[in-house]
Amino acid sequence: xxxxxxxxxxxxxxxxxxxxxxxxxxxxxxxxxxxxxxxxxxxxxxxxxxxxxxxxxxxxxxxxxxxxxxxxxxxxxxxxxxxxxxxxxxxxxxxxxxxxxxxxxxxxxxxxxxxxxxxxxxxxxxxxxxxxxxxxxxxxxxxxxxxxxxxxxxxxxxxxxxxxxxxxxxxxxxxxxxxxxxxxxxxxxxxxxxxxxxxxxxxxxxxxxxxxxxxxxxxxxxxxxxxxxxxxxxxxxxxxxxxxxxxxx
Numbered sequence: 133x134x135x136x137x138x139x140x141x142x143x144x145x146x147x148x149x150x151x152x153x154x155x156x157x158x159x160x161x162x163x164x165x166x167x168x169x170x171x172x173x174x175x176x177x178x179x180x181x182x183x184x185x186x187x188x189x190x191x192x193x194x195x196x197x198x199x200x201x202x203x204x205x206x207x208x209x210x211x212x213x214x215x216x217x218x219x220x221x222x223x224x225x226x227x228x229x230x231x232x233x234x235x236x237x238x239x240x241x242x243x244x245x246x247x248x249x250x251x252x253x254x255x256x257x258x259x260x261x262x263x264x265x266x267x268x269x270x271x272x273x274x275x276x277x278x279x280x281x282x283x284x285x286x287x288x289x290x291x292x293x294x295x296x297x298x299x300x301x302x303x304x305x306x307x308x309x310x311x312x313x314x315x316x317x318x319x320x321x322x323x324x325x326x327x328x329x330x331x332x333x334x335x336x337x338x339x340x341x342x343x344x345x346x347x348x349x350x351x352x353x354x355x356x357x358x359x360x361x362x363x364x365x366x367x368x369x370x371x372x373x374x375x376x377x378x379x380x381x
Contacts, residue, residue: 181216189267192220194260203234204241206253213260218299218318219268225295225320227256232322272314278306283354285316287341288362291333295322298341300348316348334365 182193192213199205210227213220230253239245245253273280282305289298297320303313319340323333338361345359363369 183270184267187267188271189269191267192263194264196260201245201250202242203231203239203245206231209257218320219266219315220263221297221318221320223263225322228322229294230256232325236325268315272302273304274312277304277310277312278308280304281307283357285345285348285357285359286362287345287359289337289341290364291330291337293323293330295320296333296337297321298337298344300344317344319344331365331367334363334368335371338363338368
């Protein structure tokens with residue numbers, strides 16, 4: 133039963149006691165010369181995501197470079213934030229939306245952007261370094277919890293005229309009735325430039341939730357996993373009730 137987001141073939145090096153038990157010559161290059169009594173363990177990268185070993189949490193490392201205030205420069209900045217699990221999906225959606233509006237107005241790759249969008253972009257870029265303050269625990273199961281008696285995966289989906297997306301949370305209940313919820317992953321996408329009705333976008337967001345559910349149910353590998361899908365769309369609920377008897381409950 134997996135209780136961690138990412139399984140690695142290495143020893144759990146977030147423990148200094150474990151590192152001390154490994155001969156110096158066998159340690160990773162980054163930790164061979166550090167003083168384990170005084171120095172912090174250096175951050176690692178796991179599948180492109182920074183891992184704060186001391187806190188055993190994932191975080192963002194933002195490196196802002198001066199890019200021209202053009203559509204090309206904005207694309208380079210937005211694309212520089214690597215977020216495969218969608219921890220910053222709502223924030224990145226705003227940057228992608230600005231790019232989409234530039235495309236809609238037929239702004240060239242190296243043309244100056246309109247003043248209205250310039251203000252939105254400068255505000256978004258100024259908030260980007262704040263992503264470094266966000267840390268997401270690597271472990272789903274909180275320290276101190278007993279054996280699990282209930283494991284639930286909750287999927288939320290929603291849509292608007294600007295974007296649609298979903299997020300999935302793991303809810304764990306142990307034998308002492310302690311409850312802990314963790315964000316597993318999220319996805320956010322801008323709406324297509326071609327006009328689409330909100331009900332259709334709600335259905336699209338629900339479909340994304342189903343695809344995420346299919347992937348997570350295979351990757352998490354819990355023995356007994358109960359899944360719940362949440363939506364405020366009557367169209368989605370009606371569609372599920374029509375296709376699956378009792379599915380709208």
